[in-house]
Amino acid sequence: MARYVLSDDEKKGVAAIADAFLAAHPVWEPMEYADAIRVEAERLPVGVRQFLVASRAAEDAVIAVANLPVDENLVPTPPSWQIAEKEGAAIREELVLLLIASVLGDPFAWTSQQNGRLVHDVCPSKGQEASLTSASSEQQLTLHTEDVFHTCRGDYVALMCLRNPDGVGTTVAPVDAVEVAEPLREVLHQDRFRFFPDDSHDVVPEHSAENPSALEERPHEVASVLFGPEDSPYLRIDADFTSPLVGDVEAERAMNEAAAQLAAAAERVVLSPGEAAFIDNYRVIHGRDTFTPRYDGTDRWLKRTSMVRDLRRTYVHTKSRSRLLA
Numbered sequence: 264m265a266r267y268v269l270s271d272d273e274k275k276g277v278a279a280i281a282d283a284f285l286a287a288h289p290v291w292e293p294m295e296y297a298d299a300i301r302v303e304a305e306r307l308p309v310g311v312r313q314f315l316v317a318s319r320a321a322e323d324a325v326i327a328v329a330n331l332p333v334d335e336n337l338v339p340t341p342p343s344w345q346i347a348e349k350e351g352a353a354i355r356e357e358l359v360l361l362l363i364a365s366v367l368g369d370p371f372a373w374t375s376q377q378n379g380r381l382v383h384d385v386c387p388s389k390g391q392e393a394s395l396t397s398a399s400s401e402q403q404l405t406l407h408t409e410d411v412f413h414t415c416r417g418d419y420v421a422l423m424c425l426r427n428p429d430g431v432g433t434t435v436a437p438v439d440a441v442e443v444a445e446p447l448r449e450v451l452h453q454d455r456f457r458f459f460p461d462d463s464h465d466v467v468p469e470h471s472a473e474n475p476s477a478l479e480e481r482p483h484e485v486a487s488v489l490f491g492p493e494d495s496p497y498l499r500i501d502a503d504f505t506s507p508l509v510g511d512v513e514a515e516r517a518m519n520e521a522a523a524q525l526a527a528a529a530e531r532v533v534l535s536p537g538e539a540a541f542i543d544n545y546r547v548i549h550g551r552d553t554f555t556p557r558y559d560g561t562d563r564w565l566k567r568t569s570m571v572r573d574l575r576r577t578y579v580h581t582k583s584r585s586r587l588l589a
Protein backbone atom coordinates (compact mmCIF):
# COMPACT_ATOMS: atom_id res chain seq x y z
CA MET A 264 0.00 0.00 0.00
CA ALA A 265 1.25 3.46 -0.89
CA ARG A 266 0.53 5.91 1.92
CA TYR A 267 0.94 9.64 2.44
CA VAL A 268 0.33 11.34 5.76
CA LEU A 269 -0.34 15.06 5.51
CA SER A 270 1.55 17.30 7.92
CA ASP A 271 -0.66 19.40 10.17
CA ASP A 272 0.16 22.44 8.02
CA GLU A 273 -0.87 20.57 4.88
CA LYS A 274 -4.06 19.48 6.61
CA LYS A 275 -4.84 23.11 7.42
CA GLY A 276 -4.14 24.01 3.80
CA VAL A 277 -6.65 21.41 2.56
CA ALA A 278 -9.26 22.62 5.06
CA ALA A 279 -8.74 26.21 3.86
CA ILE A 280 -9.28 25.24 0.21
CA ALA A 281 -12.46 23.37 1.16
CA ASP A 282 -13.81 26.19 3.35
CA ALA A 283 -13.18 28.81 0.65
CA PHE A 284 -14.89 26.66 -1.95
CA LEU A 285 -17.95 26.09 0.23
CA ALA A 286 -18.16 29.81 1.04
CA ALA A 287 -18.21 30.57 -2.69
CA HIS A 288 -20.74 27.79 -3.43
CA PRO A 289 -23.32 27.90 -0.63
CA VAL A 290 -25.56 25.24 -2.22
CA TRP A 291 -23.81 21.87 -2.34
CA GLU A 292 -24.22 20.42 -5.85
CA PRO A 293 -21.15 18.21 -6.27
CA MET A 294 -22.18 16.87 -9.68
CA GLU A 295 -22.35 20.42 -10.99
CA TYR A 296 -19.10 21.48 -9.31
CA ALA A 297 -16.95 18.50 -10.28
CA ASP A 298 -14.94 20.44 -12.88
CA ALA A 299 -14.49 23.42 -10.54
CA ILE A 300 -13.32 21.06 -7.79
CA ARG A 301 -10.77 19.60 -10.20
CA VAL A 302 -9.41 23.11 -10.76
CA GLU A 303 -9.15 23.68 -6.98
CA ALA A 304 -7.31 20.36 -6.65
CA GLU A 305 -4.36 22.05 -8.40
CA ARG A 306 -3.95 24.11 -5.21
CA LEU A 307 -3.58 21.08 -2.94
CA PRO A 308 -0.20 20.84 -1.18
CA VAL A 309 2.45 19.85 -3.72
CA GLY A 310 3.63 16.85 -1.68
CA VAL A 311 0.30 15.08 -1.80
CA ARG A 312 -0.18 15.88 -5.48
CA GLN A 313 3.23 14.43 -6.34
CA PHE A 314 2.45 11.33 -4.29
CA LEU A 315 -0.90 10.82 -6.04
CA VAL A 316 0.49 11.31 -9.54
CA ALA A 317 3.35 8.86 -8.86
CA SER A 318 1.02 6.26 -7.31
CA ARG A 319 -1.37 6.55 -10.23
CA ALA A 320 1.44 5.97 -12.72
CA ALA A 321 2.75 2.99 -10.72
CA GLU A 322 -0.78 1.53 -10.52
CA ASP A 323 -0.37 1.01 -6.78
CA ALA A 324 -3.11 -1.34 -5.60
CA VAL A 325 -4.20 0.80 -2.66
CA ILE A 326 -3.33 4.48 -2.39
CA ALA A 327 -3.95 5.92 1.06
CA VAL A 328 -3.92 9.54 2.21
CA ALA A 329 -4.12 10.18 5.96
CA ASN A 330 -4.56 13.22 8.23
CA LEU A 331 -7.19 14.81 6.01
CA PRO A 332 -9.41 17.33 7.79
CA VAL A 333 -12.59 16.01 9.39
CA ASP A 334 -14.91 18.39 11.24
CA GLU A 335 -14.19 18.34 14.98
CA ASN A 336 -17.92 18.71 15.55
CA LEU A 337 -18.93 16.05 13.07
CA VAL A 338 -22.67 15.29 13.17
CA PRO A 339 -23.72 11.87 14.48
CA THR A 340 -23.44 9.01 12.02
CA PRO A 341 -26.71 8.99 10.08
CA PRO A 342 -28.86 5.86 10.27
CA SER A 343 -28.97 5.49 6.46
CA TRP A 344 -27.67 7.10 3.27
CA GLN A 345 -31.16 8.48 2.68
CA ILE A 346 -31.05 10.46 5.94
CA ALA A 347 -27.47 11.52 5.22
CA GLU A 348 -28.62 12.89 1.87
CA LYS A 349 -31.65 14.65 3.32
CA GLU A 350 -29.61 16.28 6.07
CA GLY A 351 -26.61 17.14 3.91
CA ALA A 352 -24.42 15.37 6.45
CA ALA A 353 -20.65 15.98 6.31
CA ILE A 354 -20.51 18.04 3.14
CA ARG A 355 -17.03 19.41 3.77
CA GLU A 356 -15.74 15.84 4.01
CA GLU A 357 -17.39 15.04 0.65
CA LEU A 358 -15.54 17.99 -0.86
CA VAL A 359 -12.21 16.95 0.69
CA LEU A 360 -12.66 13.46 -0.77
CA LEU A 361 -13.50 14.88 -4.21
CA LEU A 362 -10.49 17.21 -4.12
CA ILE A 363 -8.06 14.34 -3.52
CA ALA A 364 -9.95 11.96 -5.83
CA SER A 365 -9.79 14.49 -8.67
CA VAL A 366 -6.01 14.20 -8.85
CA LEU A 367 -6.33 10.47 -9.57
CA GLY A 368 -9.36 10.44 -11.84
CA ASP A 369 -12.81 11.71 -12.70
CA PRO A 370 -15.49 11.04 -10.09
CA PHE A 371 -18.78 9.72 -11.52
CA ALA A 372 -22.04 8.19 -10.28
CA TRP A 373 -24.92 5.91 -11.24
CA THR A 374 -28.56 6.91 -11.57
CA SER A 375 -29.41 3.55 -10.00
CA GLN A 376 -27.36 3.99 -6.84
CA GLN A 377 -27.94 6.29 -3.82
CA ASN A 378 -30.17 8.55 -5.88
CA GLY A 379 -27.46 9.41 -8.41
CA ARG A 380 -25.29 11.16 -5.83
CA LEU A 381 -21.65 11.75 -6.68
CA VAL A 382 -20.56 10.92 -3.12
CA HIS A 383 -22.19 8.09 -1.21
CA ASP A 384 -22.53 7.38 2.49
CA VAL A 385 -21.42 4.01 3.82
CA CYS A 386 -22.97 3.43 7.24
CA PRO A 387 -24.80 0.51 8.85
CA SER A 388 -28.59 0.62 8.53
CA LYS A 389 -31.27 -1.11 10.54
CA GLY A 390 -32.75 -4.07 8.73
CA GLN A 391 -29.74 -4.26 6.36
CA GLU A 392 -27.40 -6.10 8.75
CA ALA A 393 -27.17 -9.15 6.47
CA SER A 394 -27.67 -7.44 3.10
CA LEU A 395 -25.15 -7.71 0.29
CA THR A 396 -24.64 -3.93 0.27
CA SER A 397 -22.40 -1.49 2.10
CA ALA A 398 -25.22 -0.85 4.63
CA SER A 399 -24.59 -4.33 6.07
CA SER A 400 -22.69 -5.06 9.26
CA GLU A 401 -23.19 -8.48 10.79
CA GLN A 402 -22.51 -10.27 7.53
CA GLN A 403 -19.13 -10.15 5.83
CA LEU A 404 -19.17 -8.07 2.67
CA THR A 405 -17.73 -10.54 0.15
CA LEU A 406 -14.62 -9.46 -1.73
CA HIS A 407 -15.75 -7.73 -4.90
CA THR A 408 -14.87 -5.58 -7.84
CA GLU A 409 -16.95 -2.44 -7.38
CA ASP A 410 -19.86 -2.42 -9.86
CA VAL A 411 -18.62 -5.65 -11.40
CA PHE A 412 -21.54 -5.74 -13.85
CA HIS A 413 -20.51 -2.81 -15.97
CA THR A 414 -17.81 -2.03 -18.56
CA CYS A 415 -17.74 1.54 -17.28
CA ARG A 416 -17.14 0.59 -13.64
CA GLY A 417 -14.58 2.75 -11.89
CA ASP A 418 -10.82 2.45 -12.12
CA TYR A 419 -10.84 3.37 -8.43
CA VAL A 420 -13.27 3.14 -5.58
CA ALA A 421 -12.53 5.81 -3.00
CA LEU A 422 -13.40 5.44 0.69
CA MET A 423 -12.85 8.26 3.17
CA CYS A 424 -13.26 7.40 6.83
CA LEU A 425 -15.12 9.77 9.13
CA ARG A 426 -15.57 7.32 12.02
CA ASN A 427 -14.41 3.78 12.73
CA PRO A 428 -14.58 3.35 16.51
CA ASP A 429 -14.20 -0.44 16.48
CA GLY A 430 -11.39 -0.51 13.92
CA VAL A 431 -13.43 -2.49 11.40
CA GLY A 432 -11.27 -3.62 8.51
CA THR A 433 -11.79 -3.12 4.81
CA THR A 434 -10.51 -6.33 3.20
CA VAL A 435 -8.42 -6.27 0.04
CA ALA A 436 -7.02 -9.05 -2.15
CA PRO A 437 -4.73 -8.52 -5.15
CA VAL A 438 -5.01 -10.10 -8.59
CA ASP A 439 -1.56 -11.67 -7.99
CA ALA A 440 -3.26 -14.03 -5.52
CA VAL A 441 -4.94 -15.81 -8.44
CA GLU A 442 -2.71 -18.82 -8.99
CA VAL A 443 -5.02 -21.06 -10.97
CA ALA A 444 -2.78 -23.37 -12.99
CA GLU A 445 -2.97 -23.84 -16.75
CA PRO A 446 -4.97 -25.02 -18.60
CA LEU A 447 -7.76 -23.84 -16.26
CA ARG A 448 -6.19 -20.41 -15.90
CA GLU A 449 -6.78 -19.69 -19.57
CA VAL A 450 -10.52 -20.11 -18.96
CA LEU A 451 -10.42 -17.03 -16.71
CA HIS A 452 -9.25 -15.02 -19.73
CA GLN A 453 -12.22 -16.13 -21.82
CA ASP A 454 -15.69 -14.57 -22.07
CA ARG A 455 -17.39 -17.34 -20.11
CA PHE A 456 -18.69 -15.40 -17.11
CA ARG A 457 -21.84 -13.42 -16.40
CA PHE A 458 -21.59 -10.25 -14.31
CA PHE A 459 -24.80 -9.13 -12.63
CA PRO A 460 -25.74 -5.78 -11.04
CA ASP A 461 -25.36 -6.00 -7.28
CA ASP A 462 -28.08 -5.28 -4.74
CA SER A 463 -26.89 -1.72 -4.10
CA HIS A 464 -28.35 -0.76 -7.51
CA ASP A 465 -32.08 -0.25 -7.99
CA VAL A 466 -32.57 -3.12 -10.37
CA VAL A 467 -35.43 -5.49 -10.92
CA PRO A 468 -36.24 -8.21 -10.21
CA GLU A 469 -35.40 -7.87 -6.55
CA HIS A 470 -32.96 -10.48 -5.33
CA SER A 471 -32.76 -11.87 -1.80
CA ALA A 472 -32.04 -15.03 0.12
CA GLU A 473 -35.65 -16.06 -0.55
CA ASN A 474 -35.47 -15.23 -4.22
CA PRO A 475 -31.89 -15.96 -5.34
CA SER A 476 -32.83 -16.85 -8.90
CA ALA A 477 -33.99 -13.27 -9.53
CA LEU A 478 -30.35 -12.41 -10.03
CA GLU A 479 -30.18 -14.48 -13.20
CA GLU A 480 -32.98 -12.42 -14.71
CA ARG A 481 -31.16 -9.13 -14.30
CA PRO A 482 -29.55 -7.59 -17.38
CA HIS A 483 -25.85 -8.53 -17.34
CA GLU A 484 -22.60 -8.52 -19.28
CA VAL A 485 -20.70 -11.59 -20.43
CA ALA A 486 -16.93 -11.18 -20.19
CA SER A 487 -13.73 -12.63 -18.75
CA VAL A 488 -12.46 -12.55 -15.16
CA LEU A 489 -8.87 -11.74 -16.15
CA PHE A 490 -8.04 -9.27 -18.93
CA GLY A 491 -5.51 -6.65 -20.00
CA PRO A 492 -1.70 -6.94 -19.87
CA GLU A 493 -0.66 -10.59 -20.14
CA ASP A 494 2.18 -10.37 -17.65
CA SER A 495 0.13 -8.48 -15.02
CA PRO A 496 -3.57 -8.87 -15.83
CA TYR A 497 -6.51 -6.97 -14.43
CA LEU A 498 -9.30 -8.62 -12.51
CA ARG A 499 -13.10 -8.55 -12.48
CA ILE A 500 -14.94 -10.73 -9.97
CA ASP A 501 -17.60 -10.63 -7.26
CA ALA A 502 -18.46 -14.12 -6.08
CA ASP A 503 -22.01 -13.03 -5.12
CA PHE A 504 -22.76 -11.49 -8.51
CA THR A 505 -20.63 -13.46 -10.98
CA SER A 506 -21.70 -16.77 -12.53
CA PRO A 507 -20.28 -18.96 -15.23
CA LEU A 508 -22.28 -19.30 -18.42
CA VAL A 509 -25.11 -21.76 -17.92
CA GLY A 510 -23.74 -25.30 -17.87
CA ASP A 511 -20.07 -24.23 -18.17
CA VAL A 512 -18.56 -26.51 -15.52
CA GLU A 513 -15.00 -25.60 -16.37
CA ALA A 514 -15.67 -21.90 -15.97
CA GLU A 515 -17.34 -22.62 -12.66
CA ARG A 516 -14.29 -24.52 -11.41
CA ALA A 517 -11.92 -21.79 -12.56
CA MET A 518 -14.01 -19.11 -10.91
CA ASN A 519 -14.39 -20.95 -7.62
CA GLU A 520 -10.69 -21.67 -7.47
CA ALA A 521 -9.81 -18.03 -8.14
CA ALA A 522 -12.35 -16.79 -5.59
CA ALA A 523 -10.98 -19.14 -2.92
CA GLN A 524 -7.39 -18.06 -3.59
CA LEU A 525 -8.39 -14.41 -3.40
CA ALA A 526 -10.32 -14.95 -0.15
CA ALA A 527 -7.32 -16.74 1.37
CA ALA A 528 -5.04 -13.84 0.42
CA ALA A 529 -7.25 -11.08 1.81
CA GLU A 530 -5.56 -8.49 3.97
CA ARG A 531 -7.13 -5.88 6.19
CA VAL A 532 -6.87 -2.12 5.86
CA VAL A 533 -8.27 -0.41 8.92
CA LEU A 534 -9.16 3.16 8.03
CA SER A 535 -9.01 5.82 10.71
CA PRO A 536 -10.91 9.11 10.69
CA GLY A 537 -9.32 11.46 8.17
CA GLU A 538 -7.88 8.63 6.09
CA ALA A 539 -8.94 7.95 2.51
CA ALA A 540 -8.12 4.82 0.52
CA PHE A 541 -8.24 4.78 -3.26
CA ILE A 542 -8.60 1.14 -4.21
CA ASP A 543 -7.52 0.15 -7.71
CA ASN A 544 -10.67 -1.55 -8.95
CA TYR A 545 -8.76 -3.37 -11.72
CA ARG A 546 -5.93 -4.75 -9.60
CA VAL A 547 -7.54 -5.62 -6.28
CA ILE A 548 -10.94 -6.60 -4.99
CA HIS A 549 -12.24 -5.36 -1.66
CA GLY A 550 -14.83 -6.18 0.99
CA ARG A 551 -15.39 -5.63 4.69
CA ASP A 552 -15.21 -7.52 7.95
CA THR A 553 -18.28 -8.02 10.11
CA PHE A 554 -19.11 -5.74 13.01
CA THR A 555 -21.89 -5.10 15.50
CA PRO A 556 -23.75 -1.91 14.66
CA ARG A 557 -24.47 0.52 17.48
CA TYR A 558 -27.22 2.68 15.94
CA ASP A 559 -26.49 5.46 18.43
CA GLY A 560 -24.79 8.01 16.16
CA THR A 561 -21.26 6.72 16.83
CA ASP A 562 -21.20 4.02 14.14
CA ARG A 563 -18.56 3.54 11.50
CA TRP A 564 -19.10 6.04 8.68
CA LEU A 565 -17.35 6.38 5.34
CA LYS A 566 -17.86 8.62 2.33
CA ARG A 567 -17.44 6.88 -1.01
CA THR A 568 -17.04 7.84 -4.63
CA SER A 569 -15.82 6.06 -7.76
CA MET A 570 -13.51 7.47 -10.39
CA VAL A 571 -12.59 6.61 -13.96
CA ARG A 572 -9.23 7.54 -15.37
CA ASP A 573 -10.90 9.03 -18.42
CA LEU A 574 -14.44 10.32 -18.34
CA ARG A 575 -14.71 10.00 -22.11
CA ARG A 576 -15.19 6.27 -21.61
CA THR A 577 -18.38 7.20 -19.75
CA TYR A 578 -19.41 9.77 -22.37
CA VAL A 579 -19.07 7.18 -25.12
CA HIS A 580 -21.18 4.70 -23.20
CA THR A 581 -23.97 7.12 -22.22
CA LYS A 582 -23.76 9.04 -25.52
CA SER A 583 -23.89 12.23 -23.46
CA ARG A 584 -21.48 14.56 -21.70
CA SER A 585 -22.52 13.37 -18.26
CA ARG A 586 -20.84 11.90 -15.19
CA LEU A 587 -24.00 9.99 -14.43
CA LEU A 588 -24.17 6.46 -15.75
CA ALA A 589 -27.60 4.97 -16.33
Ligand SMILES: O=C(O)CCC(=O)C(=O)O
Pocket residue numbers: 385397404409420422432433434549550551565567
Ligand atom coordinates in the same frame (compact mmCIF):
# COMPACT_ATOMS: atom_id res chain seq x y z
O1 LIG B 1 -17.02 -0.46 4.26
C1 LIG B 1 -16.00 -0.76 3.65
O2 LIG B 1 -14.88 -0.76 4.17
C2 LIG B 1 -16.09 -1.15 2.21
C3 LIG B 1 -17.49 -1.17 1.73
C4 LIG B 1 -17.56 -1.34 0.24
O3 LIG B 1 -17.26 -2.32 -0.32
C5 LIG B 1 -17.97 -0.20 -0.54
O4 LIG B 1 -18.48 0.77 0.02
O5 LIG B 1 -17.84 -0.24 -1.77
Ligand SMILES: [Fe+2]
Pocket residue numbers: 407408409420549
Ligand atom coordinates in the same frame (compact mmCIF):
# COMPACT_ATOMS: atom_id res chain seq x y z
FE1 LIG C 1 -17.33 -1.97 -2.53
